[in-house]
Amino acid sequence: MNEIINTRFDGCLDTEQIRERVTVKPDAVVELGGLDVSLAAETLADALRQIYLPNDFSLAFIKEIATRASLYSRKLFSSEVEYISRIYNPPDVEVAPICLTGLAGIGKSQTIAALRKVLPPPLDYSCDHFEGSLQLISYWYASARGKAGGRQMLADFVLDGKRTTSYNSAKLLVECRRRANRDGVSLLLLEETQHINTGQGASKVTDILLTMAAIGPPMVYVSNYSLVHKLLGRNSEDKQRLLSEPRIMLPDDPDSVGWRSYIAECIRVSGGNMRASADDFAQEIYRSTFGIKRLVVQLITLAYIEARIAGRECLTLSDISRAYRSSAYSANKEDVEELQLQALQNRRTGPRSDLRCPFELPIALKSNVVAFARADRDSRVIKTVFDSSLNESERVALRHIEEPTSESTRPNKAPRPSRLPEPSDEDLANAFYDDLESMDPPPKPKKPR
CATH class of the missing domain: 1.10.8 (Helicase, Ruva Protein; domain 3)
Incomplete structure (x- = not known):
């Protein structure tokens, strides 16, 4: 094979290069004080969401997955004969997918986005067997949200929105294997798997995961703890395939x-x-x-x-x-x-x-x-015990010490309205007669029948 294939994953396997490529440090927000409170808060939140500083776990995970993809690519393109044979006679293999799991909001999706930045971009590849050049793709990415099953997932990969009535699951799987081998797909990424287990337990997500694992390239799927607990309740053959390679993302240590x-x-x-x-x-x-x-x-x-x-x-x-x-x-x-x-x-x-x-x-x-x-x-506990041991005068003194003393940190209070003067007897009488005059006259009584 040519030099393009041999150097395809160069630069994707060095930890420091990975850190440099995936780190995101957005610009600092400015002049929030001149904006409305809601708009300023949303501007600040948008800037904070963009921050991504990979920790040791994320760097090790990205390097591991990129290494697996590189090894698979070298195997796929070991020779031109091997490459062509995999296109026309795709092997029937099944991989054990890697399960990236952790608490909701911990940063799993950001890590997958960083991994996609590291993987090689599409490149043109020329082969004597084909006329012209092919575009090699390093990975397939999909979201499991809203998918009806494994058949729909396969159709999304190879049919590009065309009708699927003439394709059964077996035919779609063979076509996916052929297309993945032809395009040099070396990794499958599946996100948001926890959103497809409502109503049908874990049967639907199991179907999707096993179907994707049967395509052949290394595979990573992302899930929260809730779905993994459901998968642990499946039969042993499903657990052995889907949960044999977990990668658990934990919160950072507080002193790290x-x-x-x-x-x-x-x-x-x-x-x-x-x-x-x-x-x-x-x-x-x-x-x-x-x-x-x-x-x-x-x-x-x-x-x-x-x-x-x-x-x-x-x-x-x-x-x-x-x-x-x-x-x-x-x-x-x-x-x-x-x-x-x-x-x-x-x-x-x-x-x-x-x-x-x-x-x-x-x-x-x-x-x-x-x-x-x-x-x-x-x-x-110590603070509670200390507060309970104080008498009233000591509590007042402590509150006075803890209150901000700087005028710049005190909230701007509205001025207290001036007190109204006490009304005299004459004022009360005049107000009473004014109130009587403003009232409507009583209705005339009706004549008795």
Whole structure:
């Protein structure tokens, strides 16, 4: 085969090159104070959502999947005879797909988007067997949301919206294998699998996953914990195929460099609208989000709204606390507290399967999160005991100390209206007669029958 094939995945397997290609640091927002509160908050949220700083897990995952795709590509194009034979006689193989799972909002979709940036772009390939050139594609990507089954998924890959009445599932599968081998597809990516298990349990998603795994290239599917728990209830033959290679994305450790770098980037992107040290924000935000990036964006946005309502343009730690207790964050607050309880109690059962990892984790992976949750609980207990030991005068003095003393941080209060003067007896009498004159005269009585 030619040099284009041999160098197809060059630059996709080096960790530092991967980091450089996938890192996203958006521009800082400016002049939020001149915008309406809702518009300013949405502008800030949009900027925060764009941040992507890959942690060690994401970098290792991207490198692993890119390596698998590279090895498959080399096998597919090992020789021209092998390549042509796979087009006309596609082998009947089935791979064990890799399951990327984790809490909702943890960053799985962002990792898949970063992986797609790393994989080679389409390129032209010339072969003596074909006239002209072919365009090689490194991966097929699909979303399982709204798919009726595995047959529809196959049809979307090869029929380009044409009618599928003349194709049964077996014929579609053979055509997908032939097309994937011809176009050099080295990886299959399937997202949003958790959205197709409503109403029919896990039967539909099992059908889709097994159908895609039968195409041949390495495969990755993304799922939340809730679907994996359902798949664990399937028969052993399905579990052996679908859950033999899990990759579990966990929240960043609260004291890790990755988490602190992410919070520091959030402070930078806010354009000076977050006023506190990065360490203090890192501790408080982790306590309120359990390290889930989607919740971080929502919490900071709500905290900024709280600050603007209070008459300030910059949010502080107290605004983070108020946002955590707000009604808009109440549903997520329950999830965060449930996750903290699970970490403290090491629970393996409970009604919230969507928050409980379906696989047993090594103790080393959970130790830092558990230590942070225990330290947070101990600090809250100490604060509660301290507050309960104060008398009334000491509580008043403590509240006075904790109140912001700077006039710039105080909310702008409306001026108190002046007190009305006390009315005299003559004023009351005049008001009474004025009220009588304004009333309609009573109706005339009707004549008796």
